[in-house]
Amino acid sequence: MIQQAVLRKTLIILAITLALILITGFIGLGLGYSSVSYDRIIPTLLGEGSFKEKFVLFDIRLPRILITVLAGMALALSGSILQSITRNDLADPGIIGINSGAGVAVAMFFLFVPIDPGTFVYMLPVAAFVGALLTSTLIYLFSYRKSEGLNPVRLILVGVGFSTALSGLMIVLISSAEREKVDFIAKWLAGNIWGTDWPFIIALLPWLIILIPFTLYKAYRLNLLGLSEPVSIGVGLEVQKERIVLLLAAVALAASAVSVTGGIAFVGLMAPHISKALVGPRNQLFIPISILMGGLLLLVADTVGRNLTDPDGIPAGVVVSLIGVPYFAYLLLKKK
Template identity: 75%
Template structure:
């Protein structure tokens, strides 16, 4: 039974995070290469802005804010599921190769297949999912041992190896491609938020609408899996089935996110750890908090990055790596 004081604490944190997301979103609306005065935000929302103000707000800033927040939520939940299923606190879709698998699939699709402008946006999450799923299956096979089951440390090492190999494959693919297409792939690799229009939100949103409730529904199963295979089996859990379905959900969330944001790492690592430090390791409590933290972290990284250098700014993937790499080293040292 969860203590009522802990539930109240979780609710306070959730409302605080929603406030932080709202405040950061408001700041992001007014900041950028084309500035928008904050005292003009409300009139523009109400349809009383100039053509330039409405274009900047509704066609440039607002879709980017929504996309960034949704992608951060998806990456955070993906990381939390991976950490629970593998029982490894260092698991992250960007660190164990899942994002790289999505990147290679997107690069192949973008470079060698005919692109239909009408369906391109909606095909990207599916293509990314196929690449991520194939990569995840290979990593799982190499990290699994019939006698001891899934080995968490081996999974991280195998995943890191796949990530480096796939990054090399990506550079081989783009080495002889057209400059315009190479520019797109390079921005994807850097984690530059490129899917900044409303159709990308429509393409990403269904994945989150389905998979976030599913992950929350499976929170108790995740609790049991983190106790280890013998305990989970003893409590009647079909370990292999639950593990595979949850891994599929984690892969799908990561693939959908990076298909529109590019290669973003460390959000899936940091958000679950911060959430656990606030309310403890119970998935029912920390998963909703991790989701909001992920959305806020990526939104904050993108807002800071795009205002540091004109006109294109610094990619959100680079900003999140600047924050996340020291945090990863800290976790690694704490584990040893």
């Protein structure tokens, strides 16, 4: 039973986080190479702007902001699921190699599959999901022992090993590719938000519409999976079945996000931690906050990064890593 005071606190934090997303998005609409006066943003959104103002907001800024928020939400939810099913606070799709697997699949798809402009946007998440699924399956198999189940520490070590190996494979793939394709993959690896058109939003949105309610429905089971394996089995939970189903959801979320934003890590690590610090470890409470927190973190990183230098700015993945790497080191030392 969730106490009314805790529930009220959760709702207040959700409202504040959502407000911060809206404020950051509004600020981002007015910043950039072709600036739009802030007093013209609302009229333009209501259809009263000039051709230039409408073009800048509706064709450039607004799609980028929306895709960034949605991708941050997907990465945060993926990290939340992974931390619960592995009982490891260091689990993140970027750290344990899932993003790298998706990246290799995207690179192979981009380099070797004939590109159809009509379906390219929608096939990218599918290609990324296949690569991430294969990688996560191998990581799971190497981390699992029949006598002790899934070892959280072994999972991180195996994941880091796979991430390193896949990074090497990526170098091999791009070493003989055309210059234009190498430039695209290099930007992808840096975490550059490149899928900034409305079709990318349409490609990403269904994954979130399906998997956010699904994860919230599974929140109680995630609480049980966070306990020791004998306790989870003792209360009647089909541990391996639930873990595999939720792992698939985490993989799908991470793959769909990185297919349009590039190799961004640490959002799935930081957002759940911040949320747990605010409302505690119960999944029903911290997951909704984590989802919004992920969107806010990536939106702030992209807004800051793209306005620091001209003309292309600094990739959001680099900005997030500047915060995430020290935070990861802090958590690693804290666990010792």
